Structures are given as structure tokens and as C-alpha cells.
Amino acid sequence: xxxxxxxxxxxxxxxxxxxxxxxxxxxxxxxxxxxxxxxxxxxxxxxxxxxxxxxxxxxxxxxxxxxxxxxxxxxxxxxxxxxxxxxxxxxxxxxxxxxxxxxxxxxxxxxx
Amino acid sequence: xxxxxxxxxxxxxxxxxxxxxxxxxxxxxxxxxxxxxxxxxxxxxxxxxxxxxxxxxxxxxxxxxxxxxxxxxxxxxxxxxxxxxxxxxxxxxxxxxxxxxxxxxxxxxxxxxxxxxxxxxxxxxxxxxxxxxxxxxxxxxxxxxxxxxxxxxxxxxxxxxxxxxxxxxxxxxxxxxxxxxxxxxxxxxxxxxxxxxxxxxxxxxxxxxxxxxxxxxxxxxxxxxxxxxxxxxx
Numbered sequence: 001x002x003x004x005x006x007x008x009x010x011x012x013x014x015x016x017x018x019x020x021x022x023x024x025x026x027x028x029x030x031x032x033x034x035x036x037x038x039x040x041x042x043x044x045x046x047x048x049x050x051x052x053x054x055x056x057x058x059x060x061x062x063x064x065x066x067x068x069x070x071x072x073x074x075x076x077x078x079x080x081x082x083x084x085x086x087x088x089x090x091x092x093x094x095x096x097x098x099x100x101x102x103x104x105x106x107x108x109x110x111x112x
Numbered sequence: 113x114x115x116x117x118x119x120x121x122x123x124x125x126x127x128x129x130x131x132x133x134x135x136x137x138x139x140x141x142x143x144x145x146x147x148x149x150x151x152x153x154x155x156x157x158x159x160x161x162x163x164x165x166x167x168x169x170x171x172x173x174x175x176x177x178x179x180x181x182x183x184x185x186x187x188x189x190x191x192x193x194x195x196x197x198x199x200x201x202x203x204x205x206x207x208x209x210x211x212x213x214x215x216x217x218x219x220x221x222x223x224x225x226x227x228x229x230x231x232x233x234x235x236x237x238x239x240x241x242x243x244x245x246x247x248x249x250x251x252x253x254x255x256x257x258x259x260x261x262x263x264x265x266x267x268x269x270x271x272x273x274x275x276x277x278x279x280x281x282x283x284x285x286x287x288x289x290x291x292x293x294x295x296x297x298x299x300x301x302x303x304x305x306x307x308x309x310x311x312x313x314x315x316x317x318x319x320x321x322x323x324x325x326x327x328x329x330x331x332x333x334x335x336x337x338x339x340x341x342x343x344x345x346x
Binding site for chain 2: 004006007008011012014015016018019023025026027028030031032033035037039040041042046047048049050051052054056057058059071074077078079081082083085086087088089090091093094095096097
């Protein structure tokens with residue numbers, strides 16, 4: 001396995017663990033903006049998002065009662081969607097040097 | 113930091129939408145220069161990683177929390193224009209699927225986190241890189257400082273937008289003090305996470321880190337006969 005792919009797979013694993021598991025330990029306190037809005041008195045001007053009824057709204061899968069499972073599944077779904085969109089965009093924009101395949105072939109015997 | 117619908121009036125939201133659209137259009141051009149066959153897959157993963165880490169709000173005291181924005185981290189990892197695109201994708205996914213950040217506030221959020229946090233985070237890092245030692249430690253210090261400054265910078269730009277088009281009549285000085293104060297604390301967390309992640313990537317693949325290009329000295333390393341410099345840095 002190339003070291004580049006090794007980094008990518010390790011990064012993906014860490015990303016999935018953070019979104020699917022570590023996220024259940026996130027602080028539920030209001031974030032800085034919500035807190036400041038509450039302190040200074042404009043929090044009540046916030047309106048519900050047009051997507052508030054989304055099946056994934058507020059990082060929970062509707063219909064899954066277990067909070068930890070629901071949040072974890074929502075996180076993994078978000079990672080998957082973000083990876084497809086951002087990965088697709090960056091792959092589409094990349095410079096195609098045409099050298100990559102040759103380099104990979106040349107590097108393989110040396111155990112890159 | 114995700115601005116909900118309703119905090120800013122329609123003209124301000126439209127204006128930030130225009131700024132955000134212009135920024136993304138420039139980034140689509142700029143990112144072509146940053147992305148190649150080797151770095152493009154890493155950029156996609158970086159966006160997914162930022163999405164994941166943004167789910168993990170950390171406490172900052174006084175019953176408040178914050179999460180990574182990732183502007184400096186992403187810019188140093190994959191380049192500033194690509195960082196704008198990665199941040200924008202994360203914000204769109206959060207707004208559309210997770211109701212985190214309003215839909216009419218999407219332009220505001222892209223402006224604050226995709227333009228200001230990335231721009232300030234990368235700008236401060238580059239400025240410090242020009243005076244700090246050209247070492248891994250110097251890069252980490254520069255990125256950490258850029259990350260720290262980027263968070264209160266984005267918070268204060270929100271205050272400026274609120275001054276222009278906030279729907280509530282509240283004292284601006286109090287909003288600036290509250291936003292600035294809590295986001296200085298969140299900025300410390302931003303810096304810690306940025307340095308930790310960057311150090312980890314630099315320890316395994318420094319050649320894939322956009323901001324570490326100045327650490328490579330292919331001419332000095334190319335000692336094996338017949339080996340091209342571009343193969344050495346790989």
C-alpha cells in the first residue's frame with residue numbers, strides 16, 4: 001500500500017470515529033454565538049431553518065430513539081456526503097499531469 | 113458560529129450572499145492551481161474531517177462551548193483557495209441536511225467561515241512564516257497563531273454585519289464584547305486542534321502539506337545519481 005493511501009485511509013478512519021463516536025461526548029452548552037445572543041438579548045430573533053424538518057436535522061436520525069446511535073449515524077452520513085461532494089469537486093478541479101500513473105509504476109518496486 | 117436565519121435583515125443577507133458567491137467563484141479558479149493528482153484526494157478528506165470535528169463542541173467555560181472552524185488548518189493543509197471550497201461544502205451540507213446554520217444565512221456563514229476565517233488564518237500564518245524559522249516548529253507556531261486569530265476575527269466581522277443589518281436593537285458594544293470575549297477562548301481550542309492535526313500529518317507526509325512547501329529542499333537531497341528531484345520530494 002502506498003504511504004499516500006495509508007494516510008488517506010488512516011484519516012478516513014479517524015474522521016469516522018470522530019463523527020460516529022467522539023461526537024456523542026460533545027458539549028451540549030450553547031456555542032459562542034448562541035451564548036452571546038442570549039447574553040445581549042437578540043437570541044429570540046433566530047428563526048427555525050427551512051430544513052428543520054430534515055430527517056437529519058440537529059445531527060440526529062429521525063426515527064432512531066437511542067441518542068448515541070442516532071447522533072453517530074447522522075455523523076457518519078454527514079461524513080459520507082461531505083466526502084462525496086468535496087472529493088468530487090477537488091478531483092474535478094485537479095491538474096491532470098498524466099505523470100501520476102507512470103510515477104506510481106516506477107515507485108512500486110521501491111516500495112513507495 | 114453558525115448564524116441562524118433571522119439574526120440579519122434581508123439586504124445584509126443578500127449582500128453576504130453576493131460576497132460568498134464571488135469568493136467561491138474566485139476559489140474555483142484558484143483551487144485549480146493548488147490541486148493535483150496527489151493532493152486532490154487529501155482535500156476531499158480534509159473537508160470530511162472538518163465536518164466531523166465540527167460536531168465535537170468543546171466547553172469553554174461559563175456554560176458555553178465552541179468548535180473548530182478549521183480555516184487555518186485547512187488552508188495550510190490544502191491551500192487557501194481549496195480551503196474556501198472545503199469550508200463551503202461543509203457549510204452547505206450542515207445547512208441543508210442538518211439544519212445547522214440558516215439557509216438564508218448560508219452566504220453569511222460562507223463569508224464568516226469560508227472567507228474571513230480562512231483568509232485571516234492563512235494570512236496571519238503566511239505573515240509569521242516570513243519571520244519565523246523555516247522549520248516544522250515554525251510552521252506549527254504560525255498555523256497555531258493564524259488559527260487563534262481567525263476565530264475572534266470571524267466573530268467581530270459578524271458584529272460588523274449585525275451593526276449593519278441586525279434585526280434587534282441591542283447595544284453593539286455589548287455584542288462585540290460578548291462575541292469577542294468568548295471567541296478568544298474558542299480560538300485557543302482552534303489553535304490546539306490545528307497544531308495537533310497539522311503535527312500528525314507533517315510527521316507522516318510533510319510533502320502533501322501545502323503550507324510546508326518551503327520545508328522541502330530537493331536540490332540538497334538529490335544525491336543519488338539518476339534520481340530526479342521531483343522523485344526525491346515524493
